[in-house]
Amino acid sequence: MTATITEAVPAPADPAPASEPERTPPSPVRALLFSPLMVIGMTLITILVLTALFAPLLAPYNPRAVTGPPLQLPSARHWLGTDIPGRDNLSQLIYGTRTSAVAAVVGSSLALLFGILLGVLPTLLGGFTDRAANRVAVFMLALPMFPLLIMIAALAGKSDTVVLVVVITAGIWPNARILRSKTLGLRDAGFITAARGFGGGRLYVLRRHLLPGMGPLLMVRWVEWASTAVALSAGLAFLGLVDPSSSSWGLMINRATTQQGIYFSPMWPWWALPPGFAVLFTILSFLFVGIALEPVFNPRWRRSA
Amino acid sequence: MTDIGGGAVSAGLDEGPLIELAMDPKAARPPESPSPGRRRRRMWPGVLGAYVGMIAAIITLNFFLPRFMPGDPITALVSRGSSTFVYGEASKTKLKEFYGLNGSLPSQFGHYLNRLAHGDLGRSISTNQSVVHDVAKAIPWTLLLITTSMLLSAGIGLVLGVHAGWRRDKPADRVLMTGLLSAREFPQYLLGSMLLFFFAVKLGWLPIGGAETAFSSDFSLWHRITDIARHAALPIIVLTAGLTVSYYLVMRSGMVDELGSDYLMLGRAKGLRNRRLKYRYAARNALVPVLSLTAVEIGFAVTANIIIEQVFSYPGLGGLLLGSVASRDYPTMQGAFLVLSVGIVTVNAIADLTYRRFDPRATG
Numbered sequence: 001m002t003a004t005i006t007e008a009v010p011a012p013a014d015p016a017p018a019s020e021p022e023r024t025p026p027s028p029v030r031a032l033l034f035s036p037l038m039v040i041g042m043t044l045i046t047i048l049v050l051t052a053l054f055a056p057l058l059a060p061y062n063p064r065a066v067t068g069p070p071l072q073l074p075s076a077r078h079w080l081g082t083d084i085p086g087r088d089n090l091s092q093l094i095y096g097t098r099t100s101a102v103a104a105v106v107g108s109s110l111a112l113l114f115g116i117l118l119g120v121l122p123t124l125l126g127g128f129t130d131r132a133a134n135r136v137a138v139f140m141l142a143l144p145m146f147p148l149l150i151m152i153a154a155l156a157g158k159s160d161t162v163v164l165v166v167v168i169t170a171g172i173w174p175n176a177r178i179l180r181s182k183t184l185g186l187r188d189a190g191f192i193t194a195a196r197g198f199g200g201g202r203l204y205v206l207r208r209h210l211l212p213g214m215g216p217l218l219m220v221r222w223v224e225w226a227s228t229a230v231a232l233s234a235g236l237a238f239l240g241l242v243d244p245s246s247s248s249w250g251l252m253i254n255r256a257t258t259q260q261g262i263y264f265s266p267m268w269p270w271w272a273l274p275p276g277f278a279v280l281f282t283i284l285s286f287l288f289v290g291i292a293l294e295p296v297f298n299p300r301w302r303r304s305a
Numbered sequence: 306m307t308d309i310g311g312g313a314v315s316a317g318l319d320e321g322p323l324i325e326l327a328m329d330p331k332a333a334r335p336p337e338s339p340s341p342g343r344r345r346r347r348m349w350p351g352v353l354g355a356y357v358g359m360i361a362a363i364i365t366l367n368f369f370l371p372r373f374m375p376g377d378p379i380t381a382l383v384s385r386g387s388s389t390f391v392y393g394e395a396s397k398t399k400l401k402e403f404y405g406l407n408g409s410l411p412s413q414f415g416h417y418l419n420r421l422a423h424g425d426l427g428r429s430i431s432t433n434q435s436v437v438h439d440v441a442k443a444i445p446w447t448l449l450l451i452t453t454s455m456l457l458s459a460g461i462g463l464v465l466g467v468h469a470g471w472r473r474d475k476p477a478d479r480v481l482m483t484g485l486l487s488a489r490e491f492p493q494y495l496l497g498s499m500l501l502f503f504f505a506v507k508l509g510w511l512p513i514g515g516a517e518t519a520f521s522s523d524f525s526l527w528h529r530i531t532d533i534a535r536h537a538a539l540p541i542i543v544l545t546a547g548l549t550v551s552y553y554l555v556m557r558s559g560m561v562d563e564l565g566s567d568y569l570m571l572g573r574a575k576g577l578r579n580r581r582l583k584y585r586y587a588a589r590n591a592l593v594p595v596l597s598l599t600a601v602e603i604g605f606a607v608t609a610n611i612i613i614e615q616v617f618s619y620p621g622l623g624g625l626l627l628g629s630v631a632s633r634d635y636p637t638m639q640g641a642f643l644v645l646s647v648g649i650v651t652v653n654a655i656a657d658l659t660y661r662r663f664d665p666r667a668t669g
Contacts (some may be wrong), residue, residue: 037483039341089333089608118510139359142359142650142653143359143362143363143366143646144363144604144607144645144646144649144650145604145606145608145609146604146607146611147607147626147641147642147645147646147649148366148642148646150611150626150627150630150642151370151371151638151642152374154630155370155371155373155374155640183333212364216421228489231490231492234492235492235494235608235612238492238494238612238615238629239611239612239630240613240627240631253494253495253498255500257494257616261500263501263502263505263513264505268502269502272498273495273499275500276492276494276495276499277495279492279495280490280491280492280495284487284490285491287486287487288483288487291486
């Protein structure tokens with residue numbers, strides 16, 4: 001299935017080849033809509049969101065209830081078979097969509113919001129606040145994040161909220177750093193100086209000029225971090241750091257791979273692979289949208305790709 | 306800490322820097338060019354100071370993190386559900402004393418630092434060995450996986466990248482790049498368990514997990530080496546796959562960036578051979594941004610390695626950390642975390658110094 005996706009990515013939708021820079025590029029919105037990566041990504045995201053919203057309607061069984069004999073191969077009753085206690089795998093997969101959707105939406109939004117708070121505001125204030133915030137961000141980035149996340153998740157107890165908080169914590173710092181450098185670039189731009197010169201206050205400039213100017217970057221960052229948040233939360237779930245009674249893809253893979261000798265069961269591929277590919281496709285959908293958005297907003301991409 | 310900046314933009318959690326580097330290698334270099342002489346002299350103390358600060362922070366975190374989290378180790382240790390259930394207040398007090406958990410926080414911290422200075426990481430709850438012993442047993446395995454994979458991926462990725470950048474096949478580029486970036490996102494547990502299923506279960510070519518056959522110390526040397534190699538093959542393949550992509554992408558775009566340079570034109574005008582231009586001239590300059598990638602790569606490798614060790618039940622540091630998490634073995638957890646973190650930060654500091662040597666513009 002991966003192969004079909006990679007093959008389905010056709011020739012670059014690059015609107016302005018580097019060889020003819022004098023041609024005026026078509027509008028970014030058009031380029032976006034026609035980008036195949038965008039179409040694939042958005043389709044997958046739509047499926048993800050709809051599945052998450054309508055999980056109770058779509059799932060044939062309660063994902064936590066034992067509804068059949070354990071380790072059954074796929075059948076008309078259980079399309080993806082059953083796991084060890086005899087729960088329906090398909091229902092678990094469908095409900096697991098919710099965990100990933102929450103990780104993507106909540107995780108990415110909050111990571112970005114705190115990133116703005118720590119990356120943009122101190123930079124505008126300048127001076128000591130800026131230096132302090134920047135130092136904290138650089139310091140956090142240099143910390144070995146993943147082992148630290150494992151420690152925090154393990155010590156704070158197995159809970160989905162903890163994993164979400166941990167994922168957000170990891171996302172704040174890279175966002176803050178990138179937003180800071182963008183703000184630094186914008187702060188000294190001519191139109192900002194002009195706006196300030198005409199008596200615009202800090203908040204006014206932030207609202208009317210800086211945030212709109214950063215809109216594209218924020219969008220790209222949101223999408224990129226959504227993909228990372230899904231990967232990270234699934235990874236932590238795979239390591240068994242979430243609430244064992246919850247339904248998530250990572251936890252399904254954890255259960256499917258930590259059973260002794262499970263690889264020798266004919267049931268194994270039906271149990272472990274669907275959630276794995278679900279994680280993969282979710283990550284890829286956000287990644288594709290991110291890659292599709294990038295050249296529209298970032299002229300550097302046009303030149304080198 | 307601005308000094309570890311440069312390449313250490315992320316601990317492998319963030320794709321941003323990779324994409325940036327892959328698209329524009331110059332992004333790695335800070336825009337301003339400071340007066341070189343003064344800055345260069347200040348380089349060593351700066352990096353070293355940042356490094357020492359980092360280590361101190363890790364040690365402090367390692368001490369305070371478990372103490373500020375909900376749930377305390379002793380409660381977990383002696384609770385009814387745990388395998389180390391302890392009955393009676395007297396034994397609980399004794400236990401607290403044994404793990405240095407009595408007394409005020411500052412005195413505990415002093416005690417902890419003192420023990421650390423003597424190379425004592427405490428005693429594991431599950432194996433009853435000293436943590437140093439357990440960690441020392443795990444380190445070689447993790448080093449084996451990570452070093453081999455880093456070397457392999459750097460070799461493969463750089464050679465392919467130099468070649469692809471030199472030729473610069475334009476139309477295929479975006480597609481290839483998207484494909485490669487997607488390949489890097491392939492979750493290690495998915496790739497790992499698929500390979501495991503195929504090569505170890507279906508074909509039976511390779512062992513299903515662990516680092517060596519039990520009681521293999523009786524084997525002849527050659528037999529032992531092949532045994533270890535067979536066990537490490539799949540984990541290394543999974544780890545190398547992800548790492549190679551970044552090396553390839555960054556090297557390729559570095560080459561593309563060098564192609565238009567004047568020195569290449571001059572070289573061509575002088576009649577230098579293509580091979581020489583490609584490897585001795587262009588590739589050498591394109592290597593600089595690759596160096597700044599090291600920090601990202603180390604972060605990625607360690608993250609991936611923890612997951613991979615779980616998939617293949619490999620007895621490295623990641624496995625030790627996760628095992629101690631599962632059995633609530635706090636001393637081992639802290640020990641594994643400490644060693645892992647100090648290792649990462651050390652490699653990053655070395656990479657940072659190397660990078661500065663190669664590109665004196667990189668300061669600040």
